[in-house]
Amino acid sequence: NAGVTQTPKFRVLKTGQSMTLLCAQDMNHEYMYWYRQDPGMGLRLIHYSVGEGTTAKGEVPDGYNVSRLKKQNFLLGLESAAPSQTSVYFCATYFTGSGANEQFFGPGTRLTVL
Amino acid sequence: EDKVVQSPLSLVVHEGDTVTLNCSYEVTNFRSLLWYKQEKKAPTFLFMLTSSGIEKKSGRLSSILDKKELSSILNITATQTGDSAIYLCAAPNSGGSNYKLTFGKGTLLTVNP
Numbered sequence: 410n411a412g413v414t415q416t417p418k419f420r421v422l423k424t425g426q427s428m429t430l431l432c433a434q435d436m437n438h439e440y441m442y443w444y445r446q447d448p449g450m451g452l453r454l455i456h457y458s459v460g461e462g463t464t465a466k467g468e469v470p471d472g473y474n475v476s477r478l479k480k481q482n483f484l485l486g487l488e489s490a491a492p493s494q495t496s497v498y499f500c501a502t503y504f505t506g507s508g509a510n511e512q513f514f515g516p517g518t519r520l521t522v523l
Numbered sequence: 524e525d526k527v528v529q530s531p532l533s534l535v536v537h538e539g540d541t542v543t544l545n546c547s548y549e550v551t552n553f554r555s556l557l558w559y560k561q562e563k564k565a566p567t568f569l570f571m572l573t574s575s576g577i578e579k580k581s582g583r584l585s586s587i588l589d590k591k592e593l594s595s596i597l598n599i600t601a602t603q604t605g606d607s608a609i610y611l612c613a614a615p616n617s618g619g620s621n622y623k624l625t626f627g628k629g630t631l632l633t634v635n636p
Contacts, residue, residue, distance in 0.1 A: 440622055451628040514565035
């Protein structure tokens with residue numbers, strides 16, 4: 410089992426460029442999340458999904474869009490990247506039947522916007 | 524709005540020291556509190572606490588929840604350089620079919636040899 414994987418691992422963009430980050434999971438978890446992590450800020454929720462075809466806004470959704478067309482994939486899009494979106498992005502999943510309340514995290518994507 | 528506050532934000536100790544990290548929370552529909560350790564990459568799960576006063580232990584790490592004080596502590600005894608990491612505290616807010624974690628800003632622990 411690969412668990413939670415993220416593509417790409419690193420990316421450098423110029424201001425105004427667009428890109429999509431892919432999160433893939435093979436654990437059949439219903440819930441998926443996108444977080445960003447900035448120094449001294451902990452993890453902040455961007456968007457999340459409670460199942461295939463559903464998405465919802467988190468704490469810091471502006472400038473991002475998401476889609477969950479398949480249960481195993483959760484895409485995070487930046488339509489027009491800005492330097493303020495320089496961050497490390499983490500995807501996470503959760504299984505409602507686990508009883509553990511634990512979210513499982515991917516390895517992260519380090520994005521730099523120049 | 525849910526809130527999780529950690530203190531201190533950073534801490535530098537020497538190997539062998541004992542450290543205590545603090546987490547306080549204000550969360551609707553409180554169910555549990557989670558601790559994660561984050562080294563260079565993704566956070567890894569340490570503990571989930573649901574009941575007051577019951578200590579969870581794993582090796583040199585232990586944690587306890589105080590629901591009266593809305594807080595939790597994470598203790599690390601006989602620290603090692605490998606304990607250097609960001610320690611994150613989080614609380615889930617489950618309302619209906621939605622499930623989200625609110626994270627604190629983390630405590631950056633540096634253990635010097």
